[in-house]
Amino acid sequence: MDRQELHRMIRVDQAGEFGATRIYEGQLAVMGDRGPHSAEIRHMAEQEEGHRARFDEMLAKRGVRPTALHPFWSAAGYALGAGTALLGPEAAMACTAAVEEEIDKHYTEQLERLAETGADPELATMIEEFREDERQHRDAALANGAENAPAYPLLSGAIRLACRIAIKVSERI
DSSP states (O other): OOHHHHHHHHHHHHHHHHHHHHHHHHHHHHHTTSSTTHHHHHHHHHHHHHHHHHHHHHHHHHTOOOOTTHHHHHHHHHHHHHHHHHHOHHHHHHHHHHHHHHHHHHHHHHHHHHHHHTOOHHHHHHHHHHHHHHHHHHHHHHHTTGGGSTTHHHHHHHHHHHHHHHHHHHHHO
């Protein structure tokens, strides 16, 4: 695995964790502290902020260029979070479940690539740790009614597609 591929991994993962913090900020802005799942969302937001901070450190330490799309992901993440929260608490949970499902898949693919090349054990350990948190977030969202959201299959599918596109774009730009 070459340096460029490692930089793409770190860049897209940092962008994803940043986007996740913005989604939760948007949800909490709408739901406030009294929403049915506010405490759960706040807990997930704190974990995502910790993930983002660690990727920020890795970007700086390794001289990785962050994505040029940060302003766009900031606005898009916030809008997605606020928009799903406006649809109701189950839609906010559906958003989390969909995003985390794609992140689980993405992190698993990265871990497989790192394992096959034997590259960057530090990055692999970090991704594995974060993947477990993301899986817990997905499971919590499902346990908190994600599948009861209006038009759940359509909402989930659209969010998952948007995540896949965001991943591909952020790897390069």
